[in-house]
Amino acid sequence: MYAPFFGLRQAPFSIAPDPHYLYMSERHRDALAHLLYGLDGGGGFVLLTGEIGAGKTTVCRCFLGQIPAHCNVAYIFNPKLTVTELLRAVCDEFHVPVPAQAQTVKDFVDPLNAFLLAQHAAGRNNVLIIDEAQNLSADVLEQLRLLTNLETAERKLLQVVLIGQPELRELLARPELEQLAQRVIARFHLGALSEAETAHYVRHRLTVAGLTGALPFDARALRLIHQLTRGVPRRINLLCDRALLGGYANGRAQVTPDIVRRAAAEVFDGPATPRNRRSTYIALGAGLLAAAALAAGLAWQQQAAPLGPAPASANSAASTPAPAASTASAASPAQPASQADSPPAPELLRLADWPPSDDNDAWQALASRWGLPLPAGADACATAAQRGLQCYRSSSGSLSLIRLIDRPVLLTLRRPGQPAALAALVALDAQHATLLLEGTARRLPLADLATAWRGEFSTFWRPPPGYAQRAEQPRALRDWLAAQLAGLSPATSAASTSPPAWAALSRQVQAFQAGQGLQPDGRIGPVTLMLLNRASGVPEPRLDAAR
Incomplete structure (x- = not known):
């Protein structure tokens, strides 16, 4: 409804996980890197937790899209199961045939073990991903631990990834699950977005939706959005969607803090009194009628106007006419003193x-x-x-x-x-x-x-030591890479005290590349090294902060 008013092709804040709107903050990249590292962790558990709406599903979808071809994946999204139901679901996901009369744990574990051994012999890894894992019961978690006992002399046969809400960490902290907790080889808690990341997130989704003009949220509105949503992406989507609808309904091309507050009272069931809520709905209905009349008038004008090139500002949301009654209120609010005292933007x-x-x-x-x-x-x-x-x-x-x-x-x-x-x-x-x-x-x-x-x-x-002579002196480059990657991943640094072989190092590079949004090909080229320099604090100049 409001998209054309703001110069957008589509609504930008749907809560559906559309991959076109994927926004990977530094936290999301780190979470993805931990999951990818766990693929070659040699068995055990990898743990990803986060608040509701923090983006765990987004990270999981990226993870599924970047799992190497040599990995078999079983994905369970409804873990409210008994032990035998879970084992049946795992066998179904791996396409393991089980006897028709299978009822006991042994009836499922034996064919599963045979399958995992055959896949290991064929050079394939096996990964079990369980979403909403906070819903697992203690006896099911204990059975998962027993599944990770399936192993050869060299390595375990099954890698388990648990994704869930913060209660999952509390669950694994119980004394009766201490053995499982000790098998977690990598864990990451996905926190909320910072204030700067919230602003980037909002701008990113609007740009993907087709915004070419000015951002419809002013700086104070963005700050308030972060405060009201606590930086949780799903809450940001809900609030921004309703705030844009409110701006459209009132003919306001710039969403102000007042509009954001009214939107928050509706979508988050805030403290607004029934009388105030009723007034808001009346105002919203009146605004929608005015906006509908405006849209009809604009459509008639476009049909009646002679064909020709559009003016330069045709795509700018700020240039869209607003109802006459709201012209005065649509003026931009005064800038805060901190902004007024900042240096002027370049010409x-x-x-x-x-x-x-x-x-x-x-x-x-x-x-x-x-x-x-x-x-x-x-x-x-x-x-x-x-x-x-x-x-x-x-x-x-x-x-x-x-x-x-x-x-x-x-x-x-x-x-x-x-x-x-x-x-x-x-x-x-x-x-x-x-x-x-x-x-x-x-x-x-x-x-x-x-x-x-x-x-x-x-x-x-700035290339690392040994980069120019990597064909003749590969050890210097390997040692530098190993040191930098170990510094970025506590799990990696704790895994070994000596530099890994090139094959293992290549897998670590792939995980880093995926976490940075690059194609995870394991190649050690300039772009990968530039990002590794940035992540590890190598002194290089950065783009200036935009003003």
């Missing part, structure tokens, strides 16, 4: 006003971010190599990749009738790229950037 730039640029100046701007002296006319990449840096170039990059590697880059811009030119990108937000021109920061709308940038960019990065 807005249009491509048509772009001054002549010098590639050497662009390289100088990038080098200065690294503290790299670059003599005039010198080869930037050769100079960087003398300081232990390397150049990275991509001909098919994207803004998503640049956001991911989070560092200043040089964009190759191509404008009609002019030679290709480099520009240093130093900040990036949802609507603008900030570029350095002659030492001055200038903001360029992303829509303008898209007309001149085709994915070519260059940047510097």
Whole structure:
């Protein structure tokens, strides 16, 4: 209903787990990395817990999509089962044939054990995933522990992943389940989003839904959304959906804190009195009637208007006409004092006003971010190599990749009738790229950037020891990788005191890549190493905070 009013193609805050709207915060990436690490943990239990609506299902879906082809997976989503019902469900999921008259535990465990042994001999792993595991009874959990006793001389045959609410941790803390708790090889509690992550989450879903204009939530509204939802994604979806409906009903292109509060009183059953609630519904109904009349008028105008190019602001939600009665109330509220005292945002730039640029100046701007002296006319990449840096170039990059590697880059811009030119990108937000021109920061709308940038960019990065000579001296690179990955994963660091073999290290790299949103191919390339540098605190410049 409200999507066209805000310049959206579809409603952005459905609570259905649509993969197109997937948002992986650092916490979600860490949770996914723990699950992937557990795949090769040699048996035992992997535990993922989180509050209701924290995104456990999102992580689980990502996990299922990235399980290697050599793994058999059994997934149980309704664990309110007896011991024999659970064993039957596990056999069904693994497609293990059992006798028609099977009734005892032995009737199920024997064929399951034979299946697991055969799969192990064929080089395949077996993973049992149980969702909503807080509903498991103590005797069922004990039977799961006994299943992890199925093993060969080298390794256990079954890996169990338990996903559930915080009560699952309390359940496993019971004295009678101490033996099971000792077999948990990796555990992660998925916390709520921070205030900054909540704002990014809201912006991400609106962008996926087609937003090209200004964000319909002001800074105070986003702060209030985080406070009212406690950073829980499902609660954010419910509140933002109702708040956008309220803004639409009142003809407000900007959702203010007052609208958010009224929406929260409805979706979270807040403390609003019946009288106030009734007044809210009356106002909402009146607003909906006004909005419906407005929509009908706009549709008539569009049909009656002559064909021709749309104005530049046609896709901006802020440019959508509002009912006359609400024009005064639609004005943007005053900015908080903290914002008013902050430095002004860089001046807005249009491509048509772009001054002549010098590639050497662009390289100088990038080098200065690294503290790299670059003599005039010198080869930037050769100079960087003398300081232990390397150049990275991509001909098919994207803004998503640049956001991911989070560092200043040089964009190759191509404008009609002019030679290709480099520009240093130093900040990036949802609507603008900030570029350095002659030492001055200038903001360029992303829509303008898209007309001149085709994915070519260059940047510097700091390779690890042994990277340049990895064919002749692989040990230095292996030791560095092992140390960095061990520092990021307590489970990995506790597993061994010596550097792992390359095969085991490759699996750890895959888990890290998956946690960062990369293709988990195990290849140790520049992008993977840039993200590993960032995660482990290697000093490299970052994109500036957007203003």
